Amino acid sequence: MRVDGREITVSGSLLQPLTRRTNDILRVVLSGLFLAIVIFSSLITRNEWVALEQSISQIVGVLTPTQANLVYIGYGIALLALPFVILVGLIVSRQWKLLGAYGATAAIAGLALSVTGEGLAAPRWHFDLSERLDSVTSQFVDDPRWIAMLAAVLTVSGPWLPARWRRWWWTLLLAFVPVHLVISAIVPARSLFGLAVGWFVGALVVLAVGTPGLEVPLDGAVRAMARRGCIVSALTVVRPAGAGPLQLLATCEGHQTAAVMELYGPHQRGGGVLRQLWSKVRLRDRETAPLHASMRRLVEHRALMAIAIGQLGLANTSTISVAALDRGWTLYAHTPARGTPINEHSMPVGRVWEALRELHDCQISHGDLRSSEITVADDTVLFGGFDKAEYGTTDAQLRSDIAQLLVTTTDLYDAPSAVRAAIDAFGKDTVLAASRRLTKAAVPQPIRQSVRDAGAVISEARDEVKRQTLVDEIRTETVTRFTRSQIIQLVLLIALVYVAYPFLSSVPTFVTELRTANWWWALVGLAASGLTYIGAAASLWACADGLVTLRGLTVMQVANKFAATTTPAGVGGLALSARYLQKGGVSPMRATTAVALQQSVQVLTHIGLLIFFSTAAGVSADLDRFVPDAAVLYLVAGLALGLIGTFLLVPKLRRWLSTAVRPRLQEMIGHLTELAREPKRLAIIVAGCAATTLGNAFALWAAIEAFGGDTSFITVTVVTMVGGTLASAAPTPGGVGAVEAALIGGLAAFGMPAAVAVPAVLLYRVLTIWLPVFAGWQVMRWMTKNGRI
The missing domain is CATH 3.30.200.20 (Phosphorylase Kinase; domain 1)
Structure with a gap:
């Protein structure tokens, strides 16, 4: 040179390698949106667009028929020659590798618009010049396949050729819109559709083959x-x-x-x-x-x-x-980086932390403390990179630096020495606050990828911080605005609101129907709802080996109703139960085990009762209407088998099953095995769990009787347990919306009229959810004030 x-x-x-640039990805997204808009406007708002075009044509269409024909013929000739000009341009610029993509893109775009219900439709070009705009060139201009092919080859060849050529060619292609308006003609919807399809096909090909730098x-x-x-x-x-x-x-x-x-x-x-x-x-x-x-x-x-x-x-x-x-x-x-990488040097870990402290004293954060960005020269620790460094940084970014260096030094040295050096440099409180960021979400991905086993290293560092700072638990700090689970819950919530809206809109009817309700049956349902608190308290008391009083646990269950209902999936109720056991003198590990054991037995009892009552309902009622079609069952079974096969074949998923799921299953099976050796204790737990399920079923049956319904207790039990299953899976607090829809639909499947099912279900929810929630709020405040939770 x-x-x-x-x-x-x-x-x-x-020579730069072919890359998939951000522009290529954005082009695919934008072309897809444009295609969707064209389809939407063609199907729904085409009449409005035609009226608008006609009004515009009357204003700008000043050409005579002869002049319009000349303009249209000239433009058609230019558009007919355009692909050959592009081809010659590629040959002149010696873009030999692009010729294959050029031909493939044109073929794909043309064939995509030639597919019909009867096969491939060939172009019907002819030479009849009797009509005003019916010429050979107009047939190409108005043919969506030709427009699609032009848009596709322009898109795929554009990144390889000079920008001036690309701009002129796109201007010529898009000129068919003003040309139609000037000659007082309507822009064919099929031409716009061809343009959108061609752009989308070309964008996909560009993304697949890459573009040159x-x-x-x-x-x-x-x-x-x-x-x-x-x-x-x-x-x-x-x-x-x-x-x-x-x-x-x-x-x-x-x-x-x-x-x-x-x-x-x-x-x-x-x-x-x-x-x-x-x-x-x-x-x-x-x-x-x-x-x-x-x-x-x-x-x-x-x-x-x-x-x-x-x-x-x-x-x-x-x-x-x-x-x-x-x-x-x-x-x-x-200048080139000075020194040797930290992983090749025997520098004491304390010197690394002292260097970071010097940065933080000047209110500078590094933001990318991988081992590859830390070197040692003349017994001095040096930093490199600085892509994410900040001057005058926030306290959150300073704590993020400490968390990153904890992960890096734990991987390079060991957890005890890394945490000890961090505490010596920053103090116990600062390190403890920063350790709240030792999570997958808070530790940046480059840091996690730079260590041998990110999950194990992060857990090791957290455990060592807890040991050296003498704390029982490190509360995770929230660094994101939202999580993946929150997005899923939002989508499900919108869907559930849409499904449950017809049922929730019948609340005014429910208020009117209350005047005709039998209030004695409502009191019976309220008493049955109270039975569930005693059953849940008894099962938890047996799981905790009677270390707390049954009376206190019963009172706690009322507060638990508020905590479980106001949080998705009832996680608040589980946390409250464990907290109450700890305040009662049970160790944290034992309290967590007791709550998990109760939930495990509750699930098994629920499944057993569901099988039993479903069998009984199948004999006494028409259960076929409540069971999906055989095709749906086969589809669900196929999806389940496919999911199992995916988990078994994908190494990462298989590793997750063996390291995360299997130990917990083994622990739960071990607890259940120990419980089976104590029949009396097992009977109390199972009876308490069964009382919880059957109490809810009896409350719904009483609510149905309050409105004059006539159905068997077996049928109501099946419907209630299905609704309870949905409540545990629904992301809404207390299963609001999902449970009402499931219960009303289930009762309707067994032939109950909506005039009885809707108010009965709403009364059941009032007795088992809303009244206990308000009472539980007051009980929870009282327990908090008295230090019981």
Whole structure:
């Protein structure tokens, strides 16, 4: 390479690999949205668009019929020649590899619009020139297949050719819209559809085959280095451009050491912006740094942070130059990293933590404390990277640094020495607060990927912090605005509200029906609801070996109703039960085991009762209407078998089953085995769990009798247990919406009219949920005030 009269040797390949840029992904998304909009407008709002086009044509359509024909014929000839011009352009620019993608894209787009219910429909081009706009060229302009082929080949060839050609060709293709308006014609919906299909097909092909990077402006980079006193004599490619920058090693004349040149291409900007926006959306404000408007600002920030940290003597690189180059490239040049990696050095772990403390004393956070970004030179710990470093940072980012270094040093050294050094450098309270971030969500993915077993290392560090700070539990800190489970719950909640709305809208009817209800039966249902608290208290009392009083547990169950109903899946009730047992003198491990044992027996009892009463209901009632069709059952069975096969074949899922699920199942089976050796205790637990299920069923049966319904207790029990199963699976607190819909639908399946089923179910929910919730709130406040929970 020759720059300003000097010959510079370039070693290595500058040819950038095909990459799937962020622009390619966005193109697919936008083309898909455009296709959906075209389909929607064609099917629903086409008449309005035709009226609008007619009114516009009357204003701008000033051409005579002869002039309109000439314009249309000329435009049609240009559009007919366009694909051949593109083909010649590809051949002239010697884009031989693109010719296959060019032909495949055109074929896919054309065939996609040629498929009909009777097979492939060939174009019907003819040469009848008797009509005003019925010419050979108009047949191509109005044929959606031709438009689709043009849009597809333009899309797939655009990234390979000069921008000027691409802009002119797209302008020519899209001109069919104003041309139709000028000649007082309506834009054919099929042409717009062909344009949308062609763009979408071309975008998919571009995403599949990848696009080339732009030519690297090495001459500009060499001149920028010369302005900083580094006269480059040779360049060696260290890493080609791709997901990261193009990295070169420059040999400077008259300098002892070389310089590292990092060139960031224009196609990397989109991905960086999207990652920043995603972090802003996903993480809380205190967790994220200000947005960088461009790649240049991001590179400048990194260079300035290297200068600031270098003044403290803690940076392993020094900034040489930052410059904006031609064609959207940005140069960041710095000295090579000094020292040896920390994982190859026997530096004491305390020195690493002291270096981080020096950074934090100046209110600087690093943000990426992987072992690869930490080096040792002359017995001094140095940091590199600085992509995520911040000056004047927040306390949350400082705590994140401590959590990251806990993970890294635990992996490099061991947990006891790493935690001990962290406490010596920052203090017990600071380390304890930072350890709340030792979770998968709070530890950044690059840090987790840099250690041997992220889950085990994080757990080891948390356990060691608990041991050295003498705390029983470290409460997890929430760093995200939302979690995956919350998104799923929101989607399910919207679906459940949609399903349950017709039933909830009948509340005014329920108020009217209450005037005709038999209140004695309502009192019987309320008493049956109270039986469930005694049963739950008795089962938990037996699971805890009678270490707490049965009376206290019964009172606690009332408060438990409030805690379980106001939290999804009843997790609040489980936590309250464990907390009450701990306050009663039961150890935390024993309390958790007792609650888990009760839930396990409750599930098994529920399943046993469901099988028993379903069998009884099948004999005494028409259960066929309540059972799905055989096709649905086969589909569910097939999906279940497929899911089991997936878990057994995928190594990661199989490892999760063996490391996370199997130990818990073995523990539960062990507890149940020990319980089977104590028949008296087992009988109390099973009886209590059965009382809980049957008490709810009896309450619903009483509510049905209150409104004059006539059905058997067996039928009501089956419906109640199905509703209880939905309540445990529904993401809404207390299963609101899902339970009502399931109970009303179940009663209707057994032939009960809606005039009885709807008010009976609503009365049942009032007796078993809403009245106990208000009472449980007061009981919970009383227990909190008296220190019982």
